[in-house]
Amino acid sequence: MNTTTIPKQEFYDRLKKFQVNIQKAGFDACLVHASESDMANVRYLSEYWPTFEASAVFVPAEGESVLLVGPESEIYAAHRSVFANIEKMIEYRESAEPECPGMAFASFTDVMAKYSPEGRINKLGIVGWAITPLPVYMSLKEQLPEVELIKADITFLPLRFVKSENELDCMRKAYAISELAVETIINEIKPGMTELQVIGIAQREIYKHGGEYEGHSLYCFCGASTNNAISRPTHNKIVKNEVIQLNIGARVSGYSSSVGLPISIGPLPERKRSLVDFGLEAHFKTIEMLGAGIPAGEIVKDYEAWVKSRGFEKYLLYGPCHSIGMMEVEQPWMESTSNYDLQKNMTFQVDTFFYDHDFGLRWENGVIIKEGGVEKLSSKYMKVIEI
Amino acid sequence: MNTTTIPKQEFYDRLKKFQVNIQKAGFDACLVHASESDMANVRYLSEYWPTFEASAVFVPAEGESVLLVGPESEIYAAHRSVFANIEKMIEYRESAEPECPGMAFASFTDVMAKYSPEGRINKLGIVGWAITPLPVYMSLKEQLPEVELIKADITFLPLRFVKSENELDCMRKAYAISELAVETIINEIKPGMTELQVIGIAQREIYKHGGEYEGHSLYCFCGASTNNAISRPTHNKIVKNEVIQLNIGARVSGYSSSVGLPISIGPLPERKRSLVDFGLEAHFKTIEMLGAGIPAGEIVKDYEAWVKSRGFEKYLLYGPCHSIGMMEVEQPWMESTSNYDLQKNMTFQVDTFFYDHDFGLRWENGVIIKEGGVEKLSSKYMKVIEI
Numbered sequence: 001m002n003t004t005t006i007p008k009q010e011f012y013d014r015l016k017k018f019q020v021n022i023q024k025a026g027f028d029a030c031l032v033h034a035s036e037s038d039m040a041n042v043r044y045l046s047e048y049w050p051t052f053e054a055s056a057v058f059v060p061a062e063g064e065s066v067l068l069v070g071p072e073s074e075i076y077a078a079h080r081s082v083f084a085n086i087e088k089m090i091e092y093r094e095s096a097e098p099e100c101p102g103m104a105f106a107s108f109t110d111v112m113a114k115y116s117p118e119g120r121i122n123k124l125g126i127v128g129w130a131i132t133p134l135p136v137y138m139s140l141k142e143q144l145p146e147v148e149l150i151k152a153d154i155t156f157l158p159l160r161f162v163k164s165e166n167e168l169d170c171m172r173k174a175y176a177i178s179e180l181a182v183e184t185i186i187n188e189i190k191p192g193m194t195e196l197q198v199i200g201i202a203q204r205e206i207y208k209h210g211g212e213y214e215g216h217s218l219y220c221f222c223g224a225s226t227n228n229a230i231s232r233p234t235h236n237k238i239v240k241n242e243v244i245q246l247n248i249g250a251r252v253s254g255y256s257s258s259v260g261l262p263i264s265i266g267p268l269p270e271r272k273r274s275l276v277d278f279g280l281e282a283h284f285k286t287i288e289m290l291g292a293g294i295p296a297g298e299i300v301k302d303y304e305a306w307v308k309s310r311g312f313e314k315y316l317l318y319g320p321c322h323s324i325g326m327m328e329v330e331q332p333w334m335e336s337t338s339n340y341d342l343q344k345n346m347t348f349q350v351d352t353f354f355y356d357h358d359f360g361l362r363w364e365n366g367v368i369i370k371e372g373g374v375e376k377l378s379s380k381y382m383k384v385i386e387i
Numbered sequence: 388m389n390t391t392t393i394p395k396q397e398f399y400d401r402l403k404k405f406q407v408n409i410q411k412a413g414f415d416a417c418l419v420h421a422s423e424s425d426m427a428n429v430r431y432l433s434e435y436w437p438t439f440e441a442s443a444v445f446v447p448a449e450g451e452s453v454l455l456v457g458p459e460s461e462i463y464a465a466h467r468s469v470f471a472n473i474e475k476m477i478e479y480r481e482s483a484e485p486e487c488p489g490m491a492f493a494s495f496t497d498v499m500a501k502y503s504p505e506g507r508i509n510k511l512g513i514v515g516w517a518i519t520p521l522p523v524y525m526s527l528k529e530q531l532p533e534v535e536l537i538k539a540d541i542t543f544l545p546l547r548f549v550k551s552e553n554e555l556d557c558m559r560k561a562y563a564i565s566e567l568a569v570e571t572i573i574n575e576i577k578p579g580m581t582e583l584q585v586i587g588i589a590q591r592e593i594y595k596h597g598g599e600y601e602g603h604s605l606y607c608f609c610g611a612s613t614n615n616a617i618s619r620p621t622h623n624k625i626v627k628n629e630v631i632q633l634n635i636g637a638r639v640s641g642y643s644s645s646v647g648l649p650i651s652i653g654p655l656p657e658r659k660r661s662l663v664d665f666g667l668e669a670h671f672k673t674i675e676m677l678g679a680g681i682p683a684g685e686i687v688k689d690y691e692a693w694v695k696s697r698g699f700e701k702y703l704l705y706g707p708c709h710s711i712g713m714m715e716v717e718q719p720w721m722e723s724t725s726n727y728d729l730q731k732n733m734t735f736q737v738d739t740f741f742y743d744h745d746f747g748l749r750w751e752n753g754v755i756i757k758e759g760g761v762e763k764l765s766s767k768y769m770k771v772i773e774i
Binding site for chain 1: 487489591604714717722
């Protein structure tokens with residue numbers, strides 16, 4: 001059973017490192033956001049995982065931080081987080097916006113007065129800019145009109161780029177569970193099942209083996225919808241001799257994983273099989289290119305050039321990697337415009353997607369960047385499986 | 388197997404009704420938002436359910452609407468939605484903010500020019516205000532500085548208050564699946580299992596019986612954490628003679644459900660059992676109070692007065708009802724400040740929560756408001772279950 005987890009002290013160390021970054025960036029404080037489906041920033045600092053409501057952590061450049069939660073989450077946050085300071089704010093209520101008559105809430109003015117070293121601030125960094133609730137932004141503008149609000153994801157996110165040994169253990173466990181779930185699907189899948197029933201098998205196995213949730217919205221697609229880069233499973237039925245795309249990911253103590261492969265029940269038509277085979281070759285090609293010190297942008301350019309040299313560029317949408325950690329997709333991205341070098345203990349999802357007009361396929365496995373190569377987080381299903 | 392669904396025409400009818408509201412409110416258009424975990428507004432209008440990325444529907448006061456999606460969702464949205472018009476916008480990318488080199492995107496200026504009756508607007512209503520991505524707000528302010536942006540949830544949400552027969556069928560099916568999942572949990576739960584393993588049983592059953600997802604983050608709590616109003620299951624072990632709180636909800640074609648009850652393996656201590664029993668009495672009391680034409684605020688005041696008259700007010704956090712539909716919690720709320728009357732075919736979750744310092748319990752069942760009473764969406768587990 002899973003007991004892989006992040007020790008309390010590691011959260012406090014993260015907060016200290018973040019405060020160093022805040023000082024270097026010249027902010028007086030940062031406000032770090034999370035939502036139910038995008039919980040990573042707040043969970044990384046507090047272990048708190050909001051549900052229904054949104055949440056934030058207010059981190060001053062010096063001194064104690066505070067966890068900000070919605071009207072219903074105070075007791076839950078006290079049980080779950082590593083924080084002693086918790087404030088309840090109407091801005092973090094759920095999207096159905098209850099009025100909560102009779103409840104008392106802290107304002108941003110109150111929070112600044114109580115938790116800023118000098119009781120006031122000039123420059124406030126906003127982390128999780130894309131998921132900051134609009135009511136939070138409006139209240140900040142109204143209550144603290146003199147405070148400069150600055151997007152500050154770059155002040156925080158690099159803390160999450162290189163994983164600690166405890167983080168890597170959570171990820172190893174998550175990938176191991178994902179592989180077990182894939183194995184069970186391969187044993188139990190039958191023509192006539194719906195895509196969603198296959199997802200039910202995966203969900204059962206994820207929780208059975210110690211996962212805490214899905215690591216991302218799980219994929220099982222059969223036929224035409226395999227050509228969607230992202231999608232949702234439906235009541236569409238599994239049929240023989242067709243690409244069945246599986247992307248199954250467990251989450252362990254906040255850390256996500258995903259194992260992706262195209263399978264079939266009975267042989268695929270030649271045209272489809274040859275793109276599946278080429279995809280697997282491309283997948284191995286990417287893994288060979290990875291290692292500490294390699295410039296991320298070069299990998300993408302080399303990969304794209306290699307795909308082109310093989311005549312498959314018309315089937316390419318994107319790839320070949322993105323970071324994985326608390327979110328199944330997180331920064332840093334690996335794009336042709338990326339200008340950083342891979343570092344030891346960064347974790348990437350090798351994500352090899354090719355599509356034609358009527359189908360597609362995706363090979364996905366995780367790796368930990370090491371000197372001269374990688375440690376594979378999953379490798380059992382880097383092969384063509386025909387049931 | 389589930390084939391309960393919303394016909395395509397019903398989506399177009401919703402759009403037409405919404406346009407009438409937009410005209411009445413004096414807006415030139417509305418921009419309606421959704422995220423992965425808060426998908427209801429966009430799904431209600433389009434059947435599209437975003438994953439990873441955010442999404443919106445731009446609805447002009449007259450003429451054709453357009454679905455706005457992120458960089459990776461174009462093909463998925465074309466397959467899944469009832470919309471012919473789809474535009475790809477960088478503002479709806481996932482929170483990890485890929486740069487997407489080489490991709491072309493529409494701007495808000497483009498969208499207004501193409502889909503507004505006169506190619507320009509003065510007043511834009513924002514729906515899903517609490518989940519509108521900040522990058523969307525910033526782009527609107529920058530690209531359309533002369534346009535007045537106004538929170539417009541009230542222009543849209545009432546469309547979702549009274550459910551159609553198709554919507555009610557989806558909800559009946561969702562509750563039926565939830566009851567089947569609860570039944571299986573009662574048959575399989577054992578001391579020593581973790582809360583999360585119990586959730587795995589529920590997930591398996593939800594997908595097996597035709598659900599498309601969980602209707603909300605599922606609850607199984609044993610012991611102290613039952614006193615959290617909202618929470619997340621953990622690796623905490625199930626033990627005998629303790630309150631085990633289950634809240635299990637399936638989702639069918641976008642419609643949520645939840646069946647909640649406290650169970651135990653072996654008898655509960657007297658103090659806990661008596662609060663469980665009182666909770667069930669309160670739950671029945673609420674259901675008796677419901678019916679078309681009853682003022683919502685009065686129900687809350689009468690409920691609170693009744694709880695007080697019985698001497699249990701110190702165990703009361705909130706209640707006794709909230710609306711349920713596409714989201715497990717949606718508007719209208721039933722609070723003491725509510726000033727509307729219940730209408731036929733509104734759907735409420737009767738949500739009876741009491742807590743003491745070391746435990747809590749929640750009875751939850753759904754009802755459809757009818758003349759003179761309700762149709763129960765679930766009723767099998769309105770009884771004390773001691774395994």
